[in-house]
Amino acid sequence: MQQQISVITLGIADLARSRRFYVEGFEWAPVFQNEEIIFYQMNGLVLGTFQRTALEADMNRPGLMTPGAFALAHNVASEVEVDPLMRRLAAAGGRILRPADAPSHGGFRGYVADPDDHAWEIAWNPGFAIDAEGRVTFGP
Amino acid sequence: MQQQISVITLGIADLARSRRFYVEGFEWAPVFQNEEIIFYQMNGLVLGTFQRTALEADMNRPGLMTPGAFALAHNVASEVEVDPLMRRLAAAGGRILRPADAPSHGGFRGYVADPDDHAWEIAWNPGFAIDAEGRVTFGP
Numbered sequence: 001m002q003q004q005i006s007v008i009t010l011g012i013a014d015l016a017r018s019r020r021f022y023v024e025g026f027e028w029a030p031v032f033q034n035e036e037i038i039f040y041q042m043n044g045l046v047l048g049t050f051q052r053t054a055l056e057a058d059m060n061r062p063g064l065m066t067p068g069a070f071a072l073a074h075n076v077a078s079e080v081e082v083d084p085l086m087r088r089l090a091a092a093g094g095r096i097l098r099p100a101d102a103p104s105h106g107g108f109r110g111y112v113a114d115p116d117d118h119a120w121e122i123a124w125n126p127g128f129a130i131d132a133e134g135r136v137t138f139g140p
Numbered sequence: 141m142q143q144q145i146s147v148i149t150l151g152i153a154d155l156a157r158s159r160r161f162y163v164e165g166f167e168w169a170p171v172f173q174n175e176e177i178i179f180y181q182m183n184g185l186v187l188g189t190f191q192r193t194a195l196e197a198d199m200n201r202p203g204l205m206t207p208g209a210f211a212l213a214h215n216v217a218s219e220v221e222v223d224p225l226m227r228r229l230a231a232a233g234g235r236i237l238r239p240a241d242a243p244s245h246g247g248f249r250g251y252v253a254d255p256d257d258h259a260w261e262i263a264w265n266p267g268f269a270i271d272a273e274g275r276v277t278f279g280p
Contacts, residue, residue, distance in 0.1 A: 001167040001225075004183040004214060004274035006263070008148065011209030027141040031278045043144040044184030044275035046268065052209050059211060059251050059259055060238035068208015069151030069192050070258065071199060074144060085141075098200035111199050118210065119199055123146070128186065134144035135184035138171045 005045050008072065011052035011064055012116045017093060018049045021114050025092030026074070026085075043134035052116075066117040073121040075128055075136065079108045086110050086122050094120075145185050148212065151192030151204055152256045157233060158189045161254050165232030166214070166225075183274035192256075206257040213261040215268055215276065219248045226250050226262050234260075 012018040019038055022028050031046075032039040036054050040047040056062050076082060082100045090096055093115040100110030100122070109123035129137045152158040159178055162168050171186075172179040176194050180187040196202050216222060222240045230236055233255040240250030240262070249263035269277045 002183070002270075002274040003166075003168045003180060004270070004276065005148065005185070005187065005212055006215035006265075006268060006270070006276040007211075007213035007261070008145065009211045009213065009261075026143075028143045039278050040143055041278050043142070044273075045145070046276060046278050047145065055209065055211065058238075058243065059261075061207060061251070061259070064207055064209035065205040066209050067201060067204055068210055069195070069204035069206050069256070070208055070210060071147075071149045071195065072145055073147035073149065075146035098198075103198065111201070116209065119201070121147070121149075121199075125146075128146060130142075130144070130146070133184075134142040136144070136146040136186060138179050138181050138186050 007046045007048055009048040009050050009055060010114070010116065010118050011055040012049045013052060014115070015049070015051070017115045021089065021093045022047075022049065025089040025094060043136065067113070067119060071111070071119040071121050073123055073125075075123045075125050075130060077124070077130065079124040082108050082110060082122050082124055086112050089114075089120070089122070147186045147188055149188040149190050149195060150254070150256065150258050151195040152189045153192060154255070155189070155191070157255045161229065161233045162187075162189065165229040165234060183276065207253070207259060211251070211259040211261050213249075213263055213265075215263045215265050215270060217264070217270065219264040222248050222250060222262050222264055226252050229254075229260070229262070
């Protein structure tokens, strides 16, 4: 069995508002967009931002809630990149949940909520390797 | 800016119960485990299952809820692999949310909740390519 996640789909309320956070904040480019979903090609997987009601219908499960019990992390290559990215995400419609500081396990990180209240950890973490294609490996 | 997600962290209540779903159901091997977190090396990113209270403390945000407004997808190589994997996940402590059927956009998919109510879409989707290392690309 492949240890593989193909897609992360986030339920959102407003496609344009969400797009601004990901395109202006993270500076990511969509690979596909229609009136209910935007896909971004990531590092070996795909990120989807999907109208929440459509996600609920697809999942056969109404009543999805926020904030959900999960976090996504975007690791950067150095400690000094953390704060500027968090500021850019906040300026693009995000909200700072935790200003960056140094956790006991090492590195430097903070948390930003996207406009739909999904949490992103922005981290410099020397315990994870990142290659030039953005592939992340557990271990330094 | 790398279009990159480093880590997906799921908040969980019981490490052993969650581990059974991922290790026996998906047949994935942990790369690290201690008393509050398990990491799995995935396809260019890392999956973490983390005690929910510890995640809330790290995020500086109590009151994380389930079911959250998101889904993870694990795509398989053929339609006939979907049902057997869903059954194995259910036998390992998961719960079927939607039995597999054919969506209007093509392919074949169902949804299973993990023991902490996080939704996994199990899909055969000819609209996404998967290479031998499990890297997933938007487009056939």
